[in-house]
Amino acid sequence: MPADPEAILDHPLLPFSKNPADAWTIRNACEGTQIFGGTGSGKTSGSGRAIALSFLKNGFGGLVLTAKNEEWPLWERYCQQAGRPLSDLIVLDPKSGFQFNFLDYEFNRPDDETDEGKHLTHNIVSLFLATLSTGEAAVSNADPFWNDALRELLTHAIDLAAIGSGDVHLPDLAAIIRSAPQSRAEIQSPTWQKKSRCFELLRAAAARAPALKKENPGRFNDLEETVAYWLSDFPNLSEKTRSIIVSSFTGKAAGLLRSPLRRMFCEKVTPATDRVRPTETHRGKIIVVNLPVKEYGEVGRFAQMIYKTVWQRATERRRLAGDWRPVFLWADESQYFVTAEDMLFQQTARSKMAATVYLTQNLPNYHAALGTRHGNAATDSLLGNLQTKIFHANGDPATNEWAERVFARKLQVRPSFSTGIGGHSQPASNASTNVHQAYEPTVPAIAFTKLQKGGVPPYVVQGIVFSGGRVWKGSDFGEDATAVMVSFPQQPEPAKCSRPN
Ligand SMILES: Nc1ncnc2c1ncn2[C@@H]1O[C@H](COP(=O)(O)OP(=O)(O)OP(=O)(O)O)[C@@H](O)[C@H]1O
């Protein structure tokens, strides 16, 4: 890859019409892509496949999140078809044995060249909040009170672990929270003191306090706050409040603390299993997090969201030096994986040469995942930041009407038949043909219900493409239209997977 990323931004990845000026480029890819289409409309086998192959053929590394069991074998076939060695494809799942201790990685940031951003409680807190605030039973989506209460709980659990034990591990965070005092009286109880991890670490932290006061007064203040939280604020919360905040964290964390995910994400990584750091993708590896939501459910989703967020952060921090590659973030059924951090990531994605591709059926999927507390602001912001939008056949009116607005209106010139004054029809010989001009949708909503979905000869999937700020030169929708109709051929997928799923 050239040292200068600017030099490859205009490299074409896919032709979107016969006119070479309409090529979809690395620049477009790094500005983000959203693919919409109803079930069976050809998202995966049409535009998804074409884009995935273009990335692989151009040497991209990437992260693939998985909703369905077919995702991993599909990427193996893509690699074969794109001429990529299978050694470029790394699967993170219980069977592969690879490990990624995300808290250790995020707290210690071993791949960073500077110490800036290391050992920050805030980084871990925001990692959890980003992943806990979307999807099913998202407590912090509902009310800022819960968000603040959860933030406080996590901040003090992490500070207690970091100061008391010198490190931050998920089993320890869960143990602190579960063994915290439930009342002021319990604090005095010798039985509680004996079995409480929270108390054990409070004691260890207290022993470190005098040294901390001298070496790092700021951190000493953090410790004072943390002690006050666990010995006073937390036991004074109402029982109901306490149990809601605690369970919003421990409920999700519990899945990671059980086999087989515990070994993958919470235990010490060995040199042999240390193959799935986010930085591997920066050098051209494709990491598939093979914990399909359809099979692993909520815990699979939670683990993948955490990995994704850590990956996004590592990608934001990367320097494009040495053997760097453009990278992609791939999420089919993206409604399971979207977070508020995606909007922020998109803002730096182009300068870090990172191409996000999200595929989902319709807009309501995102409204459900991101919440509608501020209208649909979160969804609007996400979609505003994914510049390329591809629409396949869809029966969802909300998505089709929204798509119509995305492509905007254009001035259409049509002949109109004029009748006489007063509206009385004139004899045909007196009628005149005028030119009538009006702003009409570039692509009316109904057009999205009629697109070809593939699955039958000629095995072609139609998609209508929008790319923010672009007009297409060779579009069937007219000169300088915001829309271009693209036909994506489907390919038979005969190859057998090298590794049973
Ligand atoms: N390689 C292929 N060759 C021919 N037909 C295919 C191929 N792959 C999928 N199909 C068919 O093409 C249609 C579109 O399938 P595809 O899986 O791409 O849709 P999708 O939009 O991704 O659906 P979903 O929302 O369920 O994931 C379906 O009828 C499917 O059975």
Ligand SMILES: [Mg+2]
């Ligand atoms: Mg699909």
